[in-house]
Amino acid sequence: MFHRTFLAAALLALAAAPATAASCGNDAAGFPAWLDAFQGEAVAAGIAPGVAASALGGLSYSKEVIRLDRGQKGTFKVDFATFAAKRVTKGRLVAGKKMLRTHADLLAGIERRYGVQPEVLVAIWGMETDYGAVRGKMPVIRSLATLAYDCRRSDFFRNELLSALTIIQRGDKSPADLVGAWAGEIGQTQFLASNYLKYSVDYDGNGRRDLIRSVPDVLASTANLLKSHGWSAGADYAPGGGNFPVLAAWNKSDNYQRAIALMAGKLLE
Structure with missing residues (x-):
């Protein structure tokens, strides 16, 4: 507190x-x-x-940060099929299914505590940073x-x-640890600093909330953010489902929300 x-x-x-x-x-x-x-x-x-x-x-x-900020206009103004094709890829799905298996016990425990389905967390993780591989390199x-x-x-x-x-x-x-994306997003699911403060949790119990290196902290914190915005355990997350509107708390882009739902569903196929 x-x-x-x-x-x-x-x-x-x-x-x-x-x-x-x-x-x-x-x-x-x-x-x-x-x-x-x-x-x-x-x-x-x-x-x-x-x-x-x-x-x-x-x-x-940083002139580079300003250049990137000015150049982002229109990035999400494409049709959904084009948007999803670049994000819900075969390679990302293969890796995501492996992550579901590798972290099955962890994800099951997080679902029990926060009610967020494992495939949703893995979809967000994959779309944001390719499961922690591409977190950004800017201070x-x-x-x-x-x-x-x-x-x-x-x-x-x-x-x-x-x-x-x-x-x-x-x-x-x-x-020195705070290295991330050009707009300051932090960690493996790209939290804004204000959200890091509000929703990060020390799930691995080491006394620190580490969204850069601790997979348990990363996934549990992502689940905590969604639960804090009204995620309901067991409710559908596809468009029209009870949990779909909560995905707007993660990203305001309708394309992004739909892509998360699409990828989550495909991870179960």
């Missing part, structure tokens, strides 16, 4: 001080000054000075800082950056 209470207080503190918030920018020129100002805001919101300094000190603006803190400074979605990514600092502060990950 501590981390949720802390995060709520931190976000309220950050939101309560708009007059002191650093201004955004659309090129690298103002980034160092912005970063210094944000570091002070983070400390004022409850991040330990040492954590803020170690995570934010010396960061540089999460640098990516989030660049996007928090950028004017396009500054408020959203300022909260994500504060969430990532909180993950570090509570001891789940070090700044």
